[in-house]
Amino acid sequence: MSDVSDMRQRLVSAATKIMEGKGTLSSPSETAGYLIDWRRRYRGEALAVMLPTSVEQVSELVKLGRSLGVAIVPQAGNTGMTGGAVPISDRPSMILNVSKLNRVRDIDSQNNSVIAEAGCILANLRETLEQAGKLFPMLLGSVGSCQVGGLVSTNAGGINVLRYGNMRDLVLGLEVVLPNGKIWNGLKVLRKDNSGYDLKQLFIGAEGTLGVVTAAALKLFPQPTNSGTAMVSLPSIQSAVDLLRVFADGAAGKVEAFEIISKGQLENVLSHHEESPPMPLSSPWYVLIELADSSIDWDPNQVFEQVLAGAVERGVIHDAVIASDSKKAGRLWKLRHTISEANMRKGFSVANDTSVPISKIAIFIEQVDKRLKQEFKAADVYYAGHVGDGNIHVIIVFDRAFYDTDKKREKAAARANFMVHEASVNLDGSISAEHGVGLMHIEELERFKSEVDLEMMAQIKRAFDPDNIMNPGKVLATSRIDAARNVAV
Amino acid sequence: MSDVSDMRQRLVSAATKIMEGKGTLSSPSETAGYLIDWRRRYRGEALAVMLPTSVEQVSELVKLGRSLGVAIVPQAGNTGMTGGAVPISDRPSMILNVSKLNRVRDIDSQNNSVIAEAGCILANLRETLEQAGKLFPMLLGSVGSCQVGGLVSTNAGGINVLRYGNMRDLVLGLEVVLPNGKIWNGLKVLRKDNSGYDLKQLFIGAEGTLGVVTAAALKLFPQPTNSGTAMVSLPSIQSAVDLLRVFADGAAGKVEAFEIISKGQLENVLSHHEESPPMPLSSPWYVLIELADSSIDWDPNQVFEQVLAGAVERGVIHDAVIASDSKKAGRLWKLRHTISEANMRKGFSVANDTSVPISKIAIFIEQVDKRLKQEFKAADVYYAGHVGDGNIHVIIVFDRAFYDTDKKREKAAARANFMVHEASVNLDGSISAEHGVGLMHIEELERFKSEVDLEMMAQIKRAFDPDNIMNPGKVLATSRIDAARNVAV
Incomplete structure (x- = not known):
C-alpha cells in the first residue's frame, strides 16, 4: 500500500x-x-x-x-x-x-442582524430575509451558488459596495474553528465593542488561511421601497467621476450602483443582443446608475431629472435615458450582466481586478490603454466596473486566431496582467480589489507588496498557524511563512 | 547615581x-x-x-x-x-x-479622503476639511483636544456612529511605527483592497499596544445641507427602540443621532439650568433625534412631522417638540451635553460604557435598574446614550454624604461596574463599547472574555511585540502575554 x-x-x-x-x-x-x-x-x-x-x-x-x-x-x-x-x-x-452547515440560526429584526452558518447560499439567505422584511445587501454574479463562508473569507465586494460596503462592513461577528482546532465563538451582534482587539477582522478576507469560518453575524437593512435606473453617455472617464460626486452630494447614501462601461465594451455586448442600443453610441463612455431608498416621499426619477439636466447643460454628460419602468431598467442592467458572456464569445478574455483612488481612475485608464494597445495588436481593450470603488476591470479580449495556442494565450495574459498591476500600484492602487489573492496572485503579491507588509502577514500567519496546516500555499508564499519562523520581528 | x-x-x-x-x-x-x-x-x-x-x-x-x-x-x-x-x-x-506630528498631508476631494498625521486635533481637522467643502464626521466631547492618533488607537465612537460608523469605518489606511522600529506605510486611500490581510485593522483600537500610529488616511463625506432636531417623550425604552426602527426605515441613512435620556437624568440636568423644560416631564424616557442630509429637496421637519404624528397616534410616543430653528436645536442639545457636568455637581458619579444588542436594551435596563437600586440605597441611577448602537451609559450618582470616603466610593463604584458589566455580558453585550480597555478594564476583561479570545489577543501581541515593549500593561495583562510565550497555539 x-x-x-x-x-x-x-x-x-x-x-x-x-x-x-x-x-x-x-x-x-x-x-x-x-x-x-x-x-x-x-x-x-x-x-x-x-x-x-x-x-x-x-x-x-x-x-x-x-x-x-x-x-x-x-x-x-x-x-x-x-x-x-x-x-x-x-x-x-x-x-x-462547509455546504452542509447551512442553517439560519437567528434573525433579530429589532437589532437588524442575522446569524447564518457558513454554508448558507447567498440567494437563499437574501430570500429568507426578504420574507422577514429585511435586506442583506451583498449581491454579486454568483449569488445563486456562493456561500456565506466564502463571502466572509474573500471579503466579497459586488455591485452594492458603494452604498453598503464590502463584506467586512457587513460582518458583526464570526464563529471560527482555529488551526489548533479550538472553536472561537465571536458571534456578537453588537454595533460597538472596544473590549480588546477586534479579532473577527483577521478572518475576513484571510481566504481560510487562519481558520475555518463556520458562521457569521451579519448586518441587515430596510428593504428599499423606491428605486430608479438610468444610463448616461459621457465625453470622458473624468466626467463620470465628476458626475458621481454630484450624485454623492445630491443623493447621499442612495446611489446603489454606478457602473462604467466603455464604448467598445458596450458595442460588443450589443452585437450579441438583438435589441437596438438604448441611446446613440457616439460617446466613448457610458454609466449605468441605480438609485434606491426607503425614504418617505422620495422619487428617484425626480432626482435623476434634476441632476442629469444640470449635467447636460454643463457638458458633464452627452445624453441620458431614464428607465420608465422596471422592465426597461432590467433591459439596461442586462447590458452590464452579459459583459463576461459577450467577451468570452468574442475571444480569449482576461479581466483584471485592480483598484486605484477615484481621483486617479482617469490617468490609470489613460496609461493602461496606451500601453496595452501598443503591446497587443490583435486584441480589444475594454473597461467595465465600479467607479465609486475605484475598481475598474480592465478587460483584454485576445483574438483567438492570432493567439492560437494555450501557451501564447497564457503568456499574453500574464504580460497584460503585469502591465495592469504595475500601472495600478504606481498610482497607489491594489492588484486585487475584490477577488483576493488565492493561488493566482501569490507571485504578484511578492512583487508588488512591501517587505514590511509581507513580513507582518507572515507573522500573523505564524502566530495562528505555526505548522501552516490551514489552506497552505494561498495568500502567502510558503517560503515566506517558513522564513518568518527564524526571523525576529 | x-x-x-x-x-x-x-x-x-x-x-x-x-x-x-x-x-x-x-x-x-x-x-x-x-x-x-x-x-x-x-x-x-x-x-x-x-x-x-x-x-x-x-x-x-x-x-x-x-x-x-x-x-x-x-x-x-x-x-x-x-x-x-x-x-x-x-x-x-x-x-x-505625537502632538507635533500635526500636518494634514493631503486632501483628495474627488476621492473623498484626507491623510492626516496622528497629532492633528479633531476640531482643527474638521475645520480644515469644512473649508474644503467636506465633512469628517467623527464628533465627540473632546473634539477640541483629542487627536487623530488617539481616535484611531481607541476606535473612537461619539455621537454620529449611527450614521457614519466608528473610527474603524472611517479609516482607509494607516502609517505605523512597529515595535521593531520599522515604518509601515499603509496609507492607502482605496475603497477596495483584497491583496492580502487587512493589516490596518490590527492597529485600530489596539490602544498603542501593537505600534505607534503616526498618520491615517480617512474617509470624507459631503457636508449635510439640511438638518433638523426634535425631542420626544416616551412611555418605555422599548418604544424608543421601536421609534428608531421607524426612522431607520423612513429616513434611512439620515438619522445622525438618536440619544436617549431617562427622566431622572433630564430632571437633574434641568435643575442646573434656569430654563423651563422643553416639554412636560411626565414620561419616563426622552429621546433627542437629529436628522441631516445633503439631498436635494429634502426637509427634515417634514419627516419629523409625518413620523412623529403617526407615532403619537400609535402610542409609541407621548409628546414631541420639533426645534423650529438652530437656536432652539442648540438648546435641546445643551441638555444632552451638560449631563456629565450636572451629575458631577450632584454627587460622586460613575458612568459605564457597555453595549448590548439593540433588541436587548429594554431587558438590560430593567435588570440593571432593579439590581442597582436594590444594592445602593443612597444613589441615583440614570441612563443616557446611543440607542442605535445599543450603547447606553448606565450612570450611578452616589450621595457624597453617605459615601463619605474615597475608599467607600471606590468600593461602591467597583461593585456597581461589576454588576453592570455582568448584566451586559449575560445579554451578549460588551463591557466597553467605545472607551476601550486601557488600564481600567484589564481585570474585567480577564473575567468576562473567553479564554480563546484572550489567547488569540496574546498571540497577536506576541507576534508583533515579543518583548512587550509597546504600551505594556494596557489592553492585555502582562501575565497573559508572558504565558503565551510558552504555549503552543
Missing part, C-alpha cells in the same frame, strides 16, 4: 467516526467536482472531501488533520476567482467543505 | 541626538501634565516625554527604547477614558507623544 493511500485510509477511517458515517468523500468520482475551481483554471488533489454538519465536527476534523499532518482546505460555494479553495498538490490535503 | 537616573540620562542623551536638540522633556515640571489622564484617575511615571516631529524620529525613538529596554507609551491628545496613555509604574518607560 502506498504512503498516500495509507494516509487516506487512516484519514477517512477517523473522519467517518467523527461524522458518524456520513459526509466523507474519497473516491475520484465523488471528489472531482470539489477539486477544480468553477472557471476550470485550477485543479488540485486531496485525500478526501469532508462535509461536516456541525461546528464540533469541523473542530474534530481540524484536530485530526493536524495530528496526521494533513492540510485543511476550507471550501464553501467554490465560486472564487483566484483558486483560493483549490488544494495545492505538494501537501497531502483534505477539503473541508 | 541611581539606576533610574542613569538610564534616564542615557535615554535623554540619545533622544536629544535623534530629535536634534528639541522635544525631549525630562524634568518633573515639564513632564507632569503628560503623566496623568484628564480625569485625574491615573498617574504614571516615565523617564522622559518625547515630542518627535517626524515619523523617522518616531522610528528611531522606538529602536532606542528597544535597545535600552525602555517601554514606549504612545500618547496623542491624552483625552482617553480608561488610562490607556498613562505609563504603568513597574517598567521604565518613555511617553512618545
